[in-house]
Amino acid sequence: MGEFTEGAPCWVDAMFADVEAAKTFYADVLGWTFGEASSEYGNYTQAYSDGKAVAAVVPPMPGADAPSQWCLYLHSPDVAATAEKVTSNGGEVLMGPMQVGSFGSMLIAKEPSGAVFGVWQPGDHKGFEKMGEAGAYAWAELYTREPDKPDGFLPAVFPYSTQQMDAGDDPEAAGMDFKVYSVGGPENPVLGRMKMGDEFPPEVPSYVQVYFGVPNCDEAVEKAKKHGGQLVSGPMDSPFGRFAALTDQQGAAFAVIDMSTTVGEMPDFV
Numbered sequence: 001m002g003e004f005t006e007g008a009p010c011w012v013d014a015m016f017a018d019v020e021a022a023k024t025f026y027a028d029v030l031g032w033t034f035g036e037a038s039s040e041y042g043n044y045t046q047a048y049s050d051g052k053a054v055a056a057v058v059p060p061m062p063g064a065d066a067p068s069q070w071c072l073y074l075h076s077p078d079v080a081a082t083a084e085k086v087t088s089n090g091g092e093v094l095m096g097p098m099q100v101g102s103f104g105s106m107l108i109a110k111e112p113s114g115a116v117f118g119v120w121q122p123g124d125h126k127g128f129e130k131m132g133e134a135g136a137y138a139w140a141e142l143y144t145r146e147p148d149k150p151d152g153f154l155p156a157v158f159p160y161s162t163q164q165m166d167a168g169d170d171p172e173a174a175g176m177d178f179k180v181y182s183v184g185g186p187e188n189p190v191l192g193r194m195k196m197g198d199e200f201p202p203e204v205p206s207y208v209q210v211y212f213g214v215p216n217c218d219e220a221v222e223k224a225k226k227h228g229g230q231l232v233s234g235p236m237d238s239p240f241g242r243f244a245a246l247t248d249q250q251g252a253a254f255a256v257i258d259m260s261t262t263v264g265e266m267p268d269f270v
Contacts, residue, residue, distance in 0.1 A: 003126075004075035005183045007158030008190045010127030011073040011120050012137055012210055013056040015066055016250050019045065022057050022068075025227045025248050029220055029256070030212055031135045041100065049135030054128060068250040070210045071108065072140050073118035074158065074191075075127065079105045082119050082157060089156040090149075100125075113149040115142050115206035138213040138257050139240075141192035144206040147177055150193055154181055161186065163269035180269060209245065210254050217242040217258040224248065224256075237263035 004010040016022040019037075026032045026047065032054070037043040047055040060066050076082040079097045086093055086109045094116065096107030103125035110116050120127060130136040142150055154160055160181040167176060177195035182188050196204070214220040217235045221244050225231060232253070234244030243257035 004122075005188075005190075006075055006077055007154075007160055007181070007183050008075050009072055009131075009137065009140055010075040010122070011055075011118070011125075012070055013044075013058060013073075013118075014068060014070045014252055015058055015060050015064075016068050016252070017060060018250060019043070019057050019059050022248065022250060022252075023047075025224070025229065026055075026057075028227060029223045029229070029248075030214065049130055049133075052129035052136075054130055054136045068248070068252040069116075069207075070252055070254055071116065071118045072208045072210055073106070073120040073127070076119045076121050079107055079119055079121040082121075083107050083109075085157040086119075089153050091153055091157070111142070111150050111153050111206070113144040113146040113206045115144060115150065115208050117142075117208055132213065132259075134213045134215045134258075136213055137210065138259060139192065139211040141194050141209045141211075142206070143194050143196050143200070143209060145196045145200075146206075147179070147193060147195045150206075151179065154191075154193075159183060160190075163189075166268040166270050186269060207253065211243065211257045212254060214256045214258055215260070217244055217256055217261070220244070220256040220258075221246065237261070239264045239266045 023034050032047040035046045037045045044058045046053050083093050083097050090112040092110045094108045099105050102123050104123035105121040107119045163180050163186050165178040179193045180189040181191045183190050224246050228249030230247045232245040241257040241259040242261040245255045247253050
């Protein structure tokens with residue numbers, strides 16, 4: 001992988017009460033292998049696809065009662081400066097900024113509507129060694145009931161331009177409020193933003209949905225269910241690929257997408 005652009009997704013990790021169960025689940029569903037746990041860094045364990053680093057899993061810190069969830073990290077050349085932008089634009093820094101040995105520096109933040117994300121300034125650990133393929137990170141979307149909040153916040157913190165999806169004559173897309181954030185122009189979208197509708201239970205907070213590439217969406221769903229995962233929606237076809245939203249057996253939400261199976265024409269963004 002080359003250098004990441006500021007604001008581009010560069011890493012994902014997740015906290016699990018039962019790390020071994022998570023490793024078994026994702027090894028089957030996504031084909032991952034796992035490295036040795038780093039005891040110096042809370043048993044942080046990297047996941048690999050075809051020998052390339054794609055994610056990590058870690059147990060909760062002692063005494064922490066955090067739910068299992070995936071965290072998307074956005075690249076920053078200066079994590080301290082990003083932290084200042086987060087707070088000055090109505091967000092909240094939950095953890096950090098902090099140095100992680102020689103690997104880099106990080107923070108965990110919350111945008112004004114409540115979705116949690118990470119920021120990573122690389123040192124020795126640059127981020128994804130593989131992405132946009134089966135077994136690796138493919139895409140992410142921020143789901144919120146208050147789209148104006150992230151739409152104002154994220155482009156103030158990162159160098160994003162925004163494009164709104166034009167539903168056109170597509171009845172399925174009518175009423176859908178979907179936007180993409182791009183870096184360096186609309187030809188380089190890095191993150192989606194979807195307004196949550198009535199199909200989401202009211203207790204579901206704003207969150208970032210991480211998509212992982214798979215060679216076959218339906219097979220991945222069946223593997224997830226076999227290990228105790230739950231199907232939330234899909235599988236469904238789209239111009240971007242066939243995808244499904246899931247939770248793993250510990251409740252962490254994620255999605256799988258087969259990017260080789262596309263149906264329909266790409267929507268216009270304005």
